[in-house]
Amino acid sequence: MSAGPGPLTEEDLLDALAAGDRSALAGLYDRYGRQAWALARRICADDAHAEDAVQEAFLAVWRGAARFDATRGRVGTWVMTLVHHKAVDLVRREEGVRRRTTTLDEQQPLPAAPGADGAALASVTAAAVRRALAALPEEQRHALSLAYFGGYTQREVASLTDSPLGTVKSRMFAGLARLRTALGPVLAEGDLR
């Protein structure tokens, strides 16, 4: 692995996790905990639920490290996918804690400088992601944001946007395809974390 702020490569980390080394879990949390927390809090809009989501996600990694197929994705992606899914499950379970419908591009400022951990690469990637999102057609961006950050199902997005379900599916598909085209080269470097 050519990048990674910690001393351990992803393979080292996975091996240590699979072997039951809690210091590896601590290292994983130190590496991804801030991102995980930010995402969980965005989706849940509730700190207690966000804590549950982050906790469940990291423990799922801890338990599943031995079965993780590193050829099918990176650990960081796995962590963020788990955090996202756990957070979405929590907000769907709690109708009282209704999801926020904030969108990344509309309400959050770009990070002006690298984070406290000096992750300049992450900042560059984040800026590229925001630009790519901003460049999407409005209806694609809105549909993706409602689903990813709001935790709404496609059927719910269809209802919220008064659009046919098939149209919503197509918008999300087209939106991700555009993001992929725009971000592919960036992620090839920036996702190496």
Add this chain to the structure above:
Amino acid sequence: MRTTTPCPMSRELVGFALHALEPADELAVQHHVAGCAECTAALPDYQSLLAALGRAIPEARPPADLRARILDRAAPPTTAGPRPHPPVRPVRPTVLPRHGVARRRPRRPRRLVGTVLAVACAIAVGGLAGAAVDRTGSTLDRAVAAVATPGDARSTLHDEAGTAVAAVVAGDGTTRLVVAALPANDATNSVYVLWGIGSGQPRPLGTFDARSAGTQVVTLAADPGAVGYAVSLEPGRAAPTTPSRVVASGQV
């Protein structure tokens, strides 16, 4: 994307990666991906893209004690690989002790298959007999908290309407299914089946009957390789080889 004819499920794969499908659709895509090389190859790309969206949120400092709490709950792994599945057979309800609500009560040795702990919902879980009925979600949460121990994996299963109707608590060689809102089945000619979803065909982990009221906790076989779970309602009293009508599902 490839230039050859795309897989007809490729559009659904986006919804799957977003965790934005209805439960039955999610399960169908999960099955499909397990057998489709194109979708198997495409899914990590979508997940990577979506993770990048998540990372584009400005980082935030988590609560100071969250790290320690996660490490505290990280029990040593009990297995490093899939285990053979015990035979599936029906289970019979018993009653959970009234005081069986402590989160950290010692775990007794359990049979892999065969124990059902029927919980008188508000009484056993919350000690709130006669109190106002909770929403399904919080009832389910409390039931899960009552049976889960540190280090257990928890998965919420939603029905087609998106309601959280059950949860799987996996760990220590068993899978416990907390049933909060499944319709009671006719125990003379139908049965519910819990399925473990991973690579290959869904695996039946056990059968159970849902009661008309109250929360049940059913202990079934473990599926260490599961990336998701589903509950189906089946005609007859035995688990078929594949689920016929899925009524709830969720990812690990």
